Amino acid sequence: MTKRTAAKYKLDRRMGENVFGRAKSPVNKREYGPGQHGQRRKNKLSDFGTQLRAKQKLKGYYGDLTEKQFKRIYTDAARVTGDTGENLVGFLERRLDAVVYRAKFVPTIWAARQFVNHAHVLVNGKSVNIPSYRVKEGDVIEVRAKSKQMGLIQEAIALTERDVPDYLEVDHNKLTATFVRQPGLSDVPYPVIMQPNLVVEFYAKNG
Structure with missing residues (x-):
């Protein structure tokens, strides 16, 4: 398994979802995170944790963009008129x-x-x-x-x-x-639920 493939499946396991909709995803068989403590991670997430998870999932879906790249796209999305979350998805798809x-x-x-x-x-x-x-x-x-x-x-x-x-x-x-x-959120065929509104909340609260 290549490093890139391993990273892709690691994201699936960390999120507990088949983020890319791939038939060979490990979460098709097990739905817990990577590592020896993965099965214990069932605690309810805080608002910050939920927002961070939404950001990690969306960022990871596009090839695990760097934080600098992702935030630049978010900043561009926030500058134009309309719903920032919808704009964010549209810019990612462009x-x-x-x-x-x-x-x-x-x-x-x-x-x-x-x-x-x-x-x-x-x-x-x-x-x-x-x-x-x-x-x-x-x-x-x-x-x-x-x-x-x-x-x-x-x-x-x-x-x-x-x-x-x-x-x-x-x-x-x-x-x-x-x-x-340019598509909106409902137009994009994500295999899992994406929540760009939570990404917007994350940056609004954490800069």
């Missing part, structure tokens, strides 16, 4: 690696980050190798011609555990995806 993952060009969010880093992706015909690049409505994301025969792409397309959301228009024959609109 990350280029998230779009590549949602389009099912790769099997995992970690693979999406690496895929972008290795310059396999074009945005509006131009190479972009920054996973945090924020796409706009109408942007066309495409797998570079030389990369279209990669095995992991067909592996991802064949996955039955997740579907392409309707805020993307995807052509798996051409390996292109158009970002139609």
Whole structure:
């Protein structure tokens, strides 16, 4: 098991949920945290603990973003009009690696980050190798011609555990995806319940 895979499943165990909806998640068999004391962690969380957990889960879902990266996105979400929690989810879904993952060009969010880093992706015909690049409505994301025969792409397309959301228009024959609109929380196909409102409360109280 690679370090990235181990980290992904560790998040599942720590949260006690199948955060990524993967068939091989360890919490499909056991629902307690990692380590020798994992089974004892049944105490009711404080408000702070509940808010922190919501933040860790949302941050972890997008490839375990650093706190600096995640807070920057939150700050941007708080600056624009509308519900900050909804904006936060929308901005997270506009990350280029998230779009590549949602389009099912790769099997995992970690693979999406690496895929972008290795310059396999074009945005509006131009190479972009920054996973945090924020796409706009109408942007066309495409797998570079030389990369279209990669095995992991067909592996991802064949996955039955997740579907392409309707805020993307995807052509798996051409390996292109158009970002139609910024989604809200109810549009995003999370396998588990996400609570961005608790993330907003966390930052409001803890800076």
